[in-house]
Amino acid sequence: MATHTPQELADKLKDGLLSFPVTAFDQDLLFDETAYREHLAWQASYPVAGLFAAGGTGEGFSLTPEETATVVRAAVDEVGETVPVLAPAAGNTAQAVRNAHDAAAAGAEGLLLLPPYLTECDQDGLLAHASAVCAATDLGVIAYNRANAIYSAETIARLAERHENFIGFKDGIGDIEHLTKVYARNGDRLFYLGGLPTAETFALPLLQLGMSTYSSAMYNFVPEFALEFYRDVRAQDRAAVTEKLNSFVLPYLEIRDRAKGYGVSIIKGGLRAVGRDAGGVRPPLQDLTEQDLADLKDLIEALPAGAPADALQRA
Secondary structure, three states: OOOOOOHHHHHHHOOEEOOOOOOOOOOOEOOOHHHHHHHHHHHHHOOOOOOEOOOOOOHHHHHHHHHHHHHHHHHHHHHHHOOOEEEEEEEHHHHHHHHHHHHHHHHOEEEEEOOOOOOOOOHHHHHHHHHHHHHHOEEEEEEEEEEEEEOOHHHHHHHHHHHHEEEEEEEEOOOOOHHHHHHHHHHHEEEOOOOEOOHHOHHHHHHHHOOOEOOOOOOOHHHHHHHHHHHHOOOOHHHHHHHHHHHHHHHHHHHOOOOOOOHHHHHHHHHHOOOOOOOOOOOOOOOHHHHHHEEEEEEEHHOHHHHHHHHHHHO
């Protein structure tokens, strides 16, 4: 059972770094619960504000509803007393509602409402979809603004007015005018988090638009660096942010952009590079090539301030 009210959850998440743990797979690409629990325990040993199980970086799109429920239960059981665990609500409306029920039964603290199954839809349809999920649960719900789920400022306001447990807006588009409208219309009623890939690249400018936090995928394998970067962003230390962009984030993006789908694959590659292998990615994604993995490992080992050495020492 959730231990935070939706508003308590929002207050906790809005002022700390968030992350989406990878889902560990074995050599047959089946869920490896032991490896997953080990990864979650390591992630929760750092001061992260919330962990989203079976999300995008967790390859939630490749999990069956039964697997999603299993992954969320394992996460809650392993680290739920230490850090809030949030679950996905994905797919068609009926499946998203099922995900919501399963998440509540597992003891998750909240939900990330992912875009519905690929189809064209307008604002009334998005409103009905999101409302169905909010009405199906007492958990706090965060809408993910991405792909075919681009919520207008007015639709977000209507959700906030209808559902007390609608608490957050995550953006994966980066349209400044749109974000300005959403924040201006809804203000402090919600909290706002960045969800563009790779979020660190956009974190400082989006802070000015009301996005006090973001989801860091690289936290999976360089948690010390990710937390330092977040602290620099919140302090609005442009020089420190720029130095970290140049020394790690931008070269990292160069590797990530070598193949489609590498946004997830590079995270598992990073874990392999620091000695915390969580297995490969499921099709249609593809693992990093040996050269790409070697380049990533060199980049991690060159991180300043001893971050890579500390990560490797903990492995």
